[in-house]
Amino acid sequence: MVAYKSKVVERIRLPSREQRSRALEEAGYNAFNLSADNVFIDLLTDSGTGAMSDDQWAALLRGDESYAGSASFDRLESAVADVMGFEHVVPTHQGRGAENVLYGTLLSEGDVALNNTHFDTTRAHVSNQGADPVDCPVSGAHNPETDEPFKGNFSLEEARAVVDEVGPERVPLVILTITNNSAAGQPVSVANTRRVRAFADEIDATFVIDACRFAENAYFVTRREDEFADATVAEVAREQLGHADALVMSGKKDGLVNVGGFVATDDESLFERCKQRAILYEGFPTYGGMAGRDVAAMAVGLREAVEESYVEDRVEQVREFGAMLEEIGLPVYTPTSGHAVYIDAGATFPEIPPDEFPGQALVCELYREGGVRGVELGSFAFPETDRPELVRLAVPRRTYHREHFDHVVETAEAVLEKRDEVSGLEIVSNPAVPELRHFSAALEPL
Numbered sequence: 498m499v500a501y502k503s504k505v506v507e508r509i510r511l512p513s514r515e516q517r518s519r520a521l522e523e524a525g526y527n528a529f530n531l532s533a534d535n536v537f538i539d540l541l542t543d544s545g546t547g548a549m550s551d552d553q554w555a556a557l558l559r560g561d562e563s564y565a566g567s568a569s570f571d572r573l574e575s576a577v578a579d580v581m582g583f584e585h586v587v588p589t590h591q592g593r594g595a596e597n598v599l600y601g602t603l604l605s606e607g608d609v610a611l612n613n614t615h616f617d618t619t620r621a622h623v624s625n626q627g628a629d630p631v632d633c634p635v636s637g638a639h640n641p642e643t644d645e646p647f648k649g650n651f652s653l654e655e656a657r658a659v660v661d662e663v664g665p666e667r668v669p670l671v672i673l674t675i676t677n678n679s680a681a682g683q684p685v686s687v688a689n690t691r692r693v694r695a696f697a698d699e700i701d702a703t704f705v706i707d708a709c710r711f712a713e714n715a716y717f718v719t720r721r722e723d724e725f726a727d728a729t730v731a732e733v734a735r736e737q738l739g740h741a742d743a744l745v746m747s748g749k750k751d752g753l754v755n756v757g758g759f760v761a762t763d764d765e766s767l768f769e770r771c772k773q774r775a776i777l778y779e780g781f782p783t784y785g786g787m788a789g790r791d792v793a794a795m796a797v798g799l800r801e802a803v804e805e806s807y808v809e810d811r812v813e814q815v816r817e818f819g820a821m822l823e824e825i826g827l828p829v830y831t832p833t834s835g836h837a838v839y840i841d842a843g844a845t846f847p848e849i850p851p852d853e854f855p856g857q858a859l860v861c862e863l864y865r866e867g868g869v870r871g872v873e874l875g876s877f878a879f880p881e882t883d884r885p886e887l888v889r890l891a892v893p894r895r896t897y898h899r900e901h902f903d904h905v906v907e908t909a910e911a912v913l914e915k916r917d918e919v920s921g922l923e924i925v926s927n928p929a930v931p932e933l934r935h936f937s938a939a940l941e942p943l
């Protein structure tokens with residue numbers, strides 16, 4: 498059931514078909530290069546793109562900009578303690594700032610980090626320490642069709658195989674990403690979380706949860722894990738997060754803010770080491786790269802994220818959007834995640850081979866047909882992996898409504914109608930850092 502109404506609005510505009518075709522060409526057929534003014538419905542990411550509540554806007558005005566000992570920091574500390582169950586907080590400018598602070602503290606050259614699936618920035622920060630990021634997804638994670646409840650889980654079998662190979666002393670860090678963004682945003686069960694905790698103890702590793710979408714994950718647990726059928730989202734969140742030694746958080750997702758993040762832990766020594774590194778890279782540990790007002794808004798957002806009415810509306814909206822797309826015959830990854838609908842572009846355009854980027858072709862056609870912006874997460878973004886050719890349509894929080902989704906569905910229908918005419922693309926200019934090519938490479942249709 499809908500949980501809010503609009504108080505402030507932002508005008509949007511659908512450019513003409515000629516304008517869209519020209520914008521696409523000028524962007525080098527890369528949606529990251531489009532000007533947002535030329536985008537009608539922006540589903541590029543759910544990160545930092547949502548709407549804040551009136552309580553959050555009120556908190557902004559009350560933000561305390563003191564360099565040290567800010568009252569806004571006290572509010573964040575108490576929100577993290579109440580919602581997530583951790584005593585110590587090191588604020589950072591966003592999630593990857595938290596990754597730098599925590600993983601820079603925990604990892605050294607030659608180490609191995611295990612994760613259900615490393616998100617791009619996580620992988621980059623682990624590698625930046627000279628360590629090796631190894632993914633341990635469960636076998637169904639990259640299968641768009643099986644209907645299992647927790648395809649985001651961490652595979653203990655995969656993890657044990659790695660530890661047997663390299664030895665436990667080389668694995669000081671085990672990470673659980675909830676929900677598992679790089680595996681179609683699939684949730685992780687509490688039962689799996691407990692097993693990962695026990696495994697980390699066995700090998701004497703630090704257990705970190707990447708909690709970006711912790712509230713959405715908790716909602717899935719209340720619906721899919723029998724033990725928690727009568728629990729609230731807030732109760733599940735505390736139970737699940739409580740198994741970790743530390744959290745990395747991007748406030749831009751379930752912190753319901755446009756910028757911000759933090760590390761949280763109960764470990765005094767880890768807290769001290771993180772604070773030292775945060776001073777170097779982020780800011781003094783009571784503001785950590787954020788304005789005091791942004792810290793204040795995040796403190797409120799964290800509490801709102803576990804309100805049943807909010808999170809139910811949020812996740813069910815994404816589910817309905819997925820169902821609408823499935824109904825018109827688009828091959829949608831199932832089950833739908835909590836923050837995005839992932840489409841199997843390989844199945845949408847079976848004639849386009851992976852090296853001609855069927856996902857990027859779908860991204861371009863959705864823009865050309867209806868000014869809709871999504872993101873490719875297949876062979877263009879992740880060269881040389883055997884993942885499916887997915888396109889992600891991420892849903893900003895509390896931002897779009899039924900009419901917006903109707904437009905996306907009509908757009909997708911128009912793309913499907915002319916699917917035989919759609920061609921693949923080739924890369925015509927590559928950036929210096931090939932791992933980050935999907936952010937800036939230019940392409941051309943074949």
Ligand code: F0G
Pocket residue numbers: 541542543544591592593594616618619674678707709747748749757758
């Ligand atoms: N971890 C996960 C699982 C993420 O999804 C992200 C960001 C980060 C860490 C980094 O956080 O952006 O605040 O620095 N995901 C965004 C996305 C960018 O579009 O999925 P950040």
